Each structure stands twice: as C-alpha cells, then as structure tokens.
Amino acid sequence: MALYRDETRVKKANPHSAFETVHKPGVKVPYSGIYRxxxxGDENCCNKGDPFPPQNHHQHQSQSPIGWQLLVMAVQK
Ligand SMILES: [Zn+2]
Structure with a gap:
C-alpha cells in the first residue's frame, strides 16, 4: 500500500477512467505515477511514455495474468 507523509500534498481523485483501466505489461504508460x-499488489513508479514492467517483474503465486492499475497519479505542471 502506498504511503504518504503530508496529507496536505495529496488529494482524493474524482472518478476518472485513468484509475479504472488495467494495463497489460509492456504497453505504454499513459500517466506518470504509482501503479499496482x-x-x-506490487507497486511500481512508472513514467509516461515508458513501457509497463513485464509479466515477469517478479515470481507470482497465481497463474492469473498481471495488469497495472493506477494508484497515485503524479501531477506535472
Ligand atoms: Zn505482480
């Protein structure tokens, strides 16, 4: 679970499809941030335009396919 120290520096997002979409390994990251x-449940920082970590980012107990879902979106000015 992602941690933060100062709650005045983060805010709860309004409903947004960016947080609902589950991305396949290796496809291009649409938004910079922390993905789960x-x-x-492994979390990774991913930069916009880079590929998501691969299927074998580490050994999985389950044979279910992996996918990356946005947990924290980085806001860039
Ligand atoms: Zn995983």
Missing amino acids: CVNC
Whole structure:
C-alpha cells in the first residue's frame, strides 16, 4: 500500500477512467505515477511514455495474468 507523509500534498481523485483501466505489461504508460499489479499488489513508479514492467517483474503465486492499475497519479505542471 502506498504511503504518504503530508496529507496536505495529496488529494482524493474524482472518478476518472485513468484509475479504472488495467494495463497489460509492456504497453505504454499513459500517466506518470504509482501503479499496482492487480495480481500480486506490487507497486511500481512508472513514467509516461515508458513501457509497463513485464509479466515477469517478479515470481507470482497465481497463474492469473498481471495488469497495472493506477494508484497515485503524479501531477506535472
Ligand atoms: Zn505482480
């Protein structure tokens, strides 16, 4: 679970499809931020335009496919 120290520097997002979409490994990251693997709960910082970590980002107990879901969106000015 992602941690933060100062709650005045983060805010709850309004409903947004960016937080609902589950992305396949290796596809292009649409928004910079912290993504969570829906299979194992591992979290990764991903930069916009880079590929998501691969299927084998680490060993999974489950044979279910992995996917990356946005947990914290980085806001860039
Ligand atoms: Zn995983």
